[in-house]
Amino acid sequence: MNLTIKHLSYFVALAETGSFGGAAAKVHVTQPALSLQIKDMEARIGTALVERLPRDIRLTRAGQEVLTRARVILAQMRDLEAAVRLSEGLRGQLSLGVIPTIAPYLLPRALTRIKAANLDLELRVREAQTADLLAAVAQGRLDAAVIALPFELDGLVAEPLFTDRFLLAGSRARIDSLQGTSAPMRPTDLPPDALLLLDEGHCLADQALEVCGLKRARASVDLGASSLGTLCGMVGQGYGLTFVPEIALKAEQAASPEMAVLRFPTPEPARTIALVRRASTEGKSWFTDLAALIAEAGTTQIGLARADVPQQARA
Structure with a gap:
């Protein structure tokens, strides 16, 4: 059968966007090129994966099964790539997600600390709501994310920050x-x-x-x-x-x-602010180093608020 990562990536994009045009734009290829890859994928598997409708597409039963497995395979590939990229600690390229009620207040201090401590780190930041960030971490599109607990963490682990x-x-x-x-x-x-x-x-x-x-x-x-x-x-x-x-x-x-x-x-x-990652990436020093830098920045910022509005003494 010999499916490729390109086949799987294009197919997942098609399933998630619901159209050939949308999928082509998402993976940055032309629509004919993407359509050709999907047809080739179906030929290699030996069955139809997509029902082509006038305005959109629907996955066949076989397509649903392939989608589930393709997402797992792509997540494992991204996890492998991340493990190699970050094998020497907090350096190389790292993708971080942050929720909107944290990002504008935490990032200025956190990024200053991260840059000062790790000049070789290329950090990419994405701001989105919690559910989207957790899905991106689980699928390997993000290495880690800053979220607010409590939240359901399936296959992920969290390091409380502050x-x-x-x-x-x-x-x-x-x-x-x-x-x-x-x-x-x-x-x-x-x-x-x-x-x-x-x-x-x-x-x-x-x-x-x-x-x-x-x-x-x-x-x-x-x-x-x-x-x-x-x-x-x-x-x-x-x-x-x-x-x-x-x-x-x-x-x-x-x-x-x-x-x-x-x-x-x-x-x-x-709320408890935490840094989350995939469970499969545990034991990596980059995560503990990143958590420490973000925790320091957040604790400093919150200290300013507590100085202005002191906490009440317990009765």
Whole structure:
């Protein structure tokens, strides 16, 4: 049969895009060239893998089986390539993913440290939501990713980096009124119709809902903003309340000076920031070295927030 990595890569691209044109663009070849490779692949296997429809394609039962195995083979190939690239530690080429509620606040400090410690490292960074990053790590398209736990990690392992606590943010008048209440404000005390959160797919929104004892389906919670910066600007102008992670505080206060924050009483709601990789890459020094550099950068950034908004003493 003698299938090639090119066959498998083109076929997976076709399955994921659902069209020959989309797949050709994804793998940077012409549509006729990709179509020819798929036909050659079917001839070598001896059965049809794709149903060619007027507007799209569908995989046959054989195609579904091939897709499952092709993804595993390609992931193993990428894992092999990564093992060779990073066999001498944190040098060579490395692909790192970071979630959007961490990337703009952590990366400037982290990249400075990484560059200073590893002049021979060529780092490629991708910003995306958690589910997309974990899929890319599992499939070998990324070497590692910075995410917020808890999250389901199938076939991956996580190295905790630091704890990122949530602050309540709103306009100065609104925060002053909440600080003036007799009992300390807890997340479960917040009125749902006053909360503004990130839209579908952002883990920060899910975590905020969880600590408030709310569900995403509740229509009284506004789940429409696409960025943390947008939320901070809105609440600073008096449009509700939101959660700001400590790591974002300095940057968002500079961008939205009208925004004020208060710290919840202990135990404070928080998320654990972690670096994840495939389990098959364990034991490599590049991962522990990278985790240490990112943890140092994150801890420094969060220290600034805790200096500005000190934690409350336990009762």
